Amino acid sequence: MEQITITEQLIRLGGAFIRNLEFLPWVLLIGVVFGLLFALIRFHRIPVLNFIVMAFVEIMRGAPFLIIVFAVYFALPYMGIQLDAIASGIVVLSMSATAYLSEIFRGGLMAIDKGQFEAADALGLTYFQKLRFIILPQMIKISLPSMIGQIVLTIKDTSIVSLVGVVEIVRTSRQIMQITLDPFTAFGIVSIYFAIVCYPLIYFSQRLERRLQK
Amino acid sequence: MVLILIDTRLIARVMPMFLSGLVETIKISVLGGIISLIIGTLLGILLTINNKVVKIIIGVYTGFIRSTPLLVQLYFIHFGLPIIGIKLQSFQSAVIALSINCAAYITEIIRGGLNSVDKGQHEAAKALGLSWFQTMKIIVLPQAFQVALPPLISQFSYLIKDTSLAAVVIVPEITYISRKVASQTYRPMESFGIPTLIYFMIFVLLRLLSNFVSTKGQKMVRG
Numbered sequence: 205m206e207q208i209t210i211t212e213q214l215i216r217l218g219g220a221f222i223r224n225l226e227f228l229p230w231v232l233l234i235g236v237v238f239g240l241l242f243a244l245i246r247f248h249r250i251p252v253l254n255f256i257v258m259a260f261v262e263i264m265r266g267a268p269f270l271i272i273v274f275a276v277y278f279a280l281p282y283m284g285i286q287l288d289a290i291a292s293g294i295v296v297l298s299m300s301a302t303a304y305l306s307e308i309f310r311g312g313l314m315a316i317d318k319g320q321f322e323a324a325d326a327l328g329l330t331y332f333q334k335l336r337f338i339i340l341p342q343m344i345k346i347s348l349p350s351m352i353g354q355i356v357l358t359i360k361d362t363s364i365v366s367l368v369g370v371v372e373i374v375r376t377s378r379q380i381m382q383i384t385l386d387p388f389t390a391f392g393i394v395s396i397y398f399a400i401v402c403y404p405l406i407y408f409s410q411r412l413e414r415r416l417q418k
Numbered sequence: 419m420v421l422i423l424i425d426t427r428l429i430a431r432v433m434p435m436f437l438s439g440l441v442e443t444i445k446i447s448v449l450g451g452i453i454s455l456i457i458g459t460l461l462g463i464l465l466t467i468n469n470k471v472v473k474i475i476i477g478v479y480t481g482f483i484r485s486t487p488l489l490v491q492l493y494f495i496h497f498g499l500p501i502i503g504i505k506l507q508s509f510q511s512a513v514i515a516l517s518i519n520c521a522a523y524i525t526e527i528i529r530g531g532l533n534s535v536d537k538g539q540h541e542a543a544k545a546l547g548l549s550w551f552q553t554m555k556i557i558v559l560p561q562a563f564q565v566a567l568p569p570l571i572s573q574f575s576y577l578i579k580d581t582s583l584a585a586v587v588i589v590p591e592i593t594y595i596s597r598k599v600a601s602q603t604y605r606p607m608e609s610f611g612i613p614t615l616i617y618f619m620i621f622v623l624l625r626l627l628s629n630f631v632s633t634k635g636q637k638m639v640r641g
Binding site for chain 2: 265268270356405
């Protein structure tokens with residue numbers, strides 16, 4: 205039986221965990237841009253688009269992430285789109301993040317006082333000025349705790365794309381476990397890596413939320 | 419364009435498989451829901467007793483569970499427990515992992531519910547000469563649950579979505595069946611469309627229930 209020392213496991217899993225975190229900037233960029241767009245479409249009730257966006261968001265929120273992962277992984281090649289594992293990982297994670305972020309942003313938009321919109325109109329601001337200077341700053345302030353919560357969810361969801369072939373931390377830990385036959389060390393290290401990144405985020409978002417409530 | 423053509427005969431043929439998967443999903447969800455509700459309520463009540471050690475232990479548990487992926491927790495239990503001599507079937511490890519996971523979130527919800535009960539209620543119960551146990555059972559818990567019910571229902575809908583991970587340890591629930599159907603029929607539209615719709619319908623039903631409960635609760639509070 206081959207043995208892998210704990211330090212070696214720590215290094216290998218740490219390297220793999222960076223691959224998990226590498227998803228984050230892409231997913232956040234796509235998620236925030238489309239999430240904002242979708243939130244505005246639903247907020248202004250733009251006909252037809254509103255319905256399409258609503259259907260997308262509701263299905264994404266109603267179906268388990270794993271089944272969306274499988275569906276994209278199986279359906280894309282069927283439609284003639286060839287993507288490697290990492291690219292399809294980015295696609296699924298972004299789809300899910302977009303859906304949740306658009307609901308978070310929509311909640312933020314609805315929480316802004318109507319008078320703010322009217323005042324911006326009275327000042328003669330264009331639509332984009334209104335968004336840029338009046339609406340978005342307030343919306344982001346309200347949405348920030350939930351946005352951080354969504355980042356935590358995305359980080360945790362990166363573990364699931366291991367099931368369709370992305371060699372990230374969870375897949376690596378399973379490979380290590382099959383060699384060492386010691387699940388406690390391998391999965392223990394994985395849990396600690398996730399906790400080190402996610403717990404401060406959860407704590408920070410709870411603090412922010414409490415501060416906003418005051 | 420192939421995707422638009424839905425093979426109805428295929429749907430009729432695979433539907434019984436999906437229904438048996440649905441039964442399995444419901445079994446895991448109900449068992450996991452009951453177990454996690456019991457653990458979560460007990461831990462939530464324990465948090466109201468001002469004991470630092472208890473608070474730290476429960477805090478570490480909920481913090482750790484909420485900051486690690488369910489998949490890793492499932493692997494931990496499924497591969498870890500047999501090593502220390504506890505033999506588990508896939509179904510059992512899925513239920514245990516989901517219960518431990520969901521209980522962490524329920525603990526927080528119950529704590530929030532208990533905190534929302536006015537202090538005067540505790541004092542009034544004391545003045546009536548009720549014991550701590552009676553106070554909890556008759557006065558505090560019913561009010562706490564009223565506040566906690568809508569978030570509990572949405573937590574339960576997360577639990578149902580999370581049961582899809584049981585497919586990873588080969589429990590024949592909806593997601594596992596859908597993957598099996600997909601690899602047998604090469605029809606992704608039917609294979610993943612049907613389960614997505616099933617999950618979606620459960621999600622919508624639970625949300626309607628949650629809305630109904632919260633408006634009814636508000637009405638009762640207003641009198």
